[in-house]
Amino acid sequence: MTRDYSQFLPTDAQTPAQTPEPAKRAMLDILGWQPFFAQQLALETLTQTPPVRVVEVHRNGLQVRGADLEALVPPGPEATVGDWLLYDAELPTRSVVLERKSLFKRRAAGHDRSIQMIAANVDTAFVVTSCNNDFNVARLERFLALAFEAEVAPVIVLTKADLCEDPTPFVAEAQKISARVPVVLLNAKSEEPAQKLADWCAPGQTIAFLGTSGVGKSTLVNALFGSEQAETGAIREDDSRGRHTTTSRQLHFTDSGLAILDTPGMRELQLAEAGDGVADLFSDVVEIATQCKFRDCAHESEPGCAVRAAIADGTLEAERFERWRKLEAEERHNTASLAEKRAYDKNFGKMVKSVTKAHKGRKGRR
Structure with a gap:
């Protein structure tokens, strides 16, 4: 046809x-x-x-x-x-x-030195966490750096507001992470998701829910559909963690033309080849660091360190600086590790071709 x-x-x-x-x-x-x-x-x-x-x-x-x-x-x-x-x-x-608009990727879990592609052509990433013990600023920053690197607009979604006596501190902590990232507080089991997320859920758009297990990603998927599209489960009371109800990344489509990606909870999120994303997320720290007296300043005890001065006068939180330094060091290490593996694989491939060519040459002379 x-x-x-x-x-x-x-x-x-x-x-x-x-x-x-x-x-x-x-x-x-x-x-x-x-x-x-x-x-x-x-x-x-x-x-x-x-x-x-x-x-x-x-x-x-x-x-x-x-x-x-x-x-x-x-x-x-x-x-x-x-x-x-x-x-x-x-x-x-x-x-x-086809060429992608965006691509989420991370270093593969475990000891494998390779890149794992997570999702492509996403327009908006909802980074989901709960107003309970699951809330973790450092983990949120990892997901946001991933989104910035992928050139996807991120939104922090705080769930289980109905189970929290006072969600205000969670909202305040989330808003401090980046002025470029909106923060939405909602009850995933109500009509709020369809109302509060509507600005990012226009027909023709692709959205993704990212986060750990048990934060309500599948519940949000079902709320936007108005029906049970994804399996949901309860969380453990002792640590507020959930089980993997979503076992694979899958696109769901509404009748209006909205593509929704539900993902399994990611407890291990190693960044690699995400230097721009980390720099974008911590642009305030990067800007201060450029004002240090020495270009190779380690921000320890060097004279003229603008970072230490900013921490001393309260312009920069010491905890935020330490999280930036840790994430940047991890990203550099993982990126270098991947580059080494690629160089090794390339050299090994050249050696195999050389040996094969020499072997064929000896056979031809017999």
């Missing part, structure tokens, strides 16, 4: 008033197709290899959905949840991954 994708290509005459009603919206719009992706290709390319979006990643491949097809693409394309592919029906493993 020949597909007509001309309506999904951007035109100068297109205006917001011409956008169809949600009920009549094309499936690609519901899946999050935007002009950013359409501008990367021609109509002929769309017709021959229709665009599909990765909605879930399995060990045996990528689950994708398009305007009129669903398929499982075998392992091959280096893609993650939220990616757009140009689907090659004859050879699915050669499906092309």
Whole structure:
């Protein structure tokens, strides 16, 4: 069947008033197709290899959905949840991954020196935490640095406000992290999510809920749908931690055209190749550090250290400075470790090719 994708290509005459009603919206719009992706290709390319979006990643491949097809693409394309592919029906493993608007990534858990892609083409990241023992400023900063590095707009969402006698201190601590990050306090089991998160949940947008287990991410997904889309569970009373009710990253789609990504709780979040994100989040500390007398100031006991002076006069909190220094050191170490592994793999590959070429040469002379 020949597909007509001309309506999904951007035109100068297109205006917001011409956008169809949600009920009549094309499936690609519901899946999050935007002009950013359409501008990367021609109509002929769309017709021959229709665009599909990765909605879930399995060990045996990528689950994708398009305007009129669903398929499982075998392992091959280096893609993650939220990616757009140009689907090659004859050879699915050669499906092309379109350029991304954004990409969440982290150092893989454990001792593996590699990068793990978390999600792609997200517009807004809701970093979720609870008004209880789960609340942790350092952990929130990690998620926010991840979002800044991915060039995704982050929003801090404080849940379980109904179970807290006074959530004001939690809100105040969250607001101190960054003036660039809005803070929303809500009861995830009420109508508040749909009301308070509406500004970021317009049709055609892709949002993601990030955080540890038990903070209410799946409950928020269900609240935006108005139905049970994701499994939820109770938290432990002793440490306010929850169990993994979400076991994989999966995109859900509302009838209005909002894509919602629910993620498993991430207890280990190692940053790598996220130097810009850390610098953006701690721009106040970075700015003060540029005023130190020595460019290589370690901010210990050096004369003319602007950072120590700011801590002494109360301009900068010592705890915030220490969290920045720890996160920056971790990011540098992980990034260097990954670079070393890549260099080793590259040199090893060259050695293998050299040995193989020499072996073939000896066989040819016999």
